[in-house]
Amino acid sequence: MASIFDKSLKGVAVPHRKNTEDSETRVMPVPDKVYIVMSQHMGPPCEVMVKAGDTVKVGQVLGNTEAFLSAPVHSSVSGTVKAIDEIIMPNGTRSKAVVIETDKLQELHEDIQKPEITDKASFLAAVKQAGLVGLGGAGFPTHVKFNPKNLDDVDTLLINAAECEPYITSDYRTIIEDAEDVLEGIRQIMHYLGLARCYIGVEDNKPKAIEKLKEMVQGMPGVGVVALKSKYPQGAEKVLIYETTGRVLGEGKLPADIGVIVTNVTTAACMAQYFRDGVPLISKRVTVDGGAIASPQNVKVLVGTPIKEVFEFCGGYKTEPKKILMGGPMMGTAIYDETYPVVKNNNALLAFDEQQVEYYSETACIRCGRCVRSCPMNLMPLRIEDCFNRDDIEGLKEYKVNLCMECGCCAFACPAKRHLVQTHRLAKVRVRKAAQPA
């Protein structure tokens, strides 16, 4: 455990805006059409395993790949495949998507059955079959994360229930509504991976969740709940590891290298659900909020549902939306089209109206240093920006722009409203390009 004398990592105090924290999750009915995207994880996209005209059932594998860093993609509905479209993802890349016209029957596929897990190998295979990816937003294939080369050196499981972004309450509702699943998931992971200790990190703006978890872990040896200071970005992997265990995740290293495996609380709960009923990851709890939404709430959405329909289920727009985000306001992606489908690693859909959207124009950097004082990775954004503007590649490497996790603290704090995160992203690309042979 980190000692109280260890200095905390820096960050910014963002407004919490947890408007939907007491909203009981409502299950959204089956839509008319779903779009199952082949790239819902970090790593090469899945290859489509069906064709137009095929009948598909709930839980059927629609996409898979031999690539190591991947997870299969399943159908969330039963119906007929209308087409295999190519869609433009919010980050500009393209991915195939299977378009299914639903029959509203939700018939389960014949292969769906409770998985048989007897040892670590079958445990990892089951996690892969479930299509589990990091549900905190990153989408890292979970079975890969649970299988580091040096598993014997790993002693601690960290459950990330920080949920530091404003507005988002989906992980919180997972704890309140599916607490049994969370703990069962923890139990399973600790058992099959041979981990002696587990810390569940929760920000202290969720006292009910902390209380509930503390009560429920009483019978579980080695499991503890850590109340984290509510400061963004407590949920960032490196920050969470440091704030709960005091360990520093060095440059280029993985958490397993310092004896830790970090997993999102909803991922753990979904894993337990899969082990119980054999239905892979096909529906997701999503927080819907923002000034343009009539009735902000948490909803259980089938993967592939168009975002527009999710908003309609939440009362529709009460004012015209000006910006729609997948994810939270600090790191979320602005999407170009509200017909874009929900993907596995979505945990929030925010629709902001004209008043909530500001177009910031940059003014001169006055070297005030607020960016430096807020960076959790101890970087110096003003210097990185300066090096980028002068195309100083060596400078960018010296100032470790590669360690930037694009959390947004610097840009948030900057009084000149400089687009620092954008610059850092471009700087990273610049450094990568410079490293390629001519």
Add this chain to the structure above:
Amino acid sequence: MNNLAITSSPHFRATQTTRVIMQDVLTALLPALLVSVWAFGLRALVMVATCVAACMLSEYLYRRLMGLDQTVTDLSAAVTGVLIAYNLPVGLPLWMAVIGSFTAIVIIKQLFGGLGKNFANPAIVARIVLLISFTSPMTVWLLPKNSVTPDVITGATPLGVLGSYEGSMALAAAELPTRMEMFIGNIGGSLGETSAVALLLGGIYLVARKVITPTTPLAFIGTVFVLSWILGADPVFQILAGGVMLGAIFMATDYVTTPTTELGKLVFGIGCGLLTVMIRLYGSYPEGVSFAILIMNIVTPHIDRLTGIKAFGGAPAK
């Protein structure tokens, strides 16, 4: 329907802007202005107004003539104007103050690229330029009106008095003002430097508003105090006299021309204190704050280079 805004994250920002910071600085400078008007009369207000107007006009015209975006609304020129005025004798001919303002805004700030690009504190440089160009008027000090002299008359500042007694506090004692007078500001000196209490109030306000950290002021004032003591001068007198309070709280904390990290600020503050005491005790000028700050401004890039912070978990550079 699709007029959705697509921008990079983060999608919201803190409310503080550059302009808000400048407004905070102006507010913090207000107590000193009030004391100055009480001590020296309305001339103080006229001087401040002249400098602010000259600075803002210089910036406005420069940006306009050069076809650049208009930045005068960010109020940084106004802050420079107030600080220039605070560094001048109240009775200085106004046209000289205008020259100082022009020098600060156009030559030191705009010609180098505008806000954020100047290498030295514009107000400090203005003062030094005026001191060298118009030495006599720049060293004629008005004394505050009081019961003995109901009109404002000229006389020496506390440091000036000390200088005339060759630095001997004992010999100068009779002519020097009391510590309390120096703390409140009932003494001769530059328009804004005389009242320690007013400046300290401003400083506390700036720290509370998170505009500055106490590092530089404490390092600067602390060094002057300790070094004076070690070298046999009167430490309390040294920190209350002259421009130490004004310089430490408002000039040595200027973001653009001082180091970025806390360690850098500490080094900067100590350096300023060191130079101030050296010039005061061993140089020909009775006051060393302006030169100390200017020299430290010039050295700032080197301080920055040596006081960067190490990235979290960063591997040593290959």
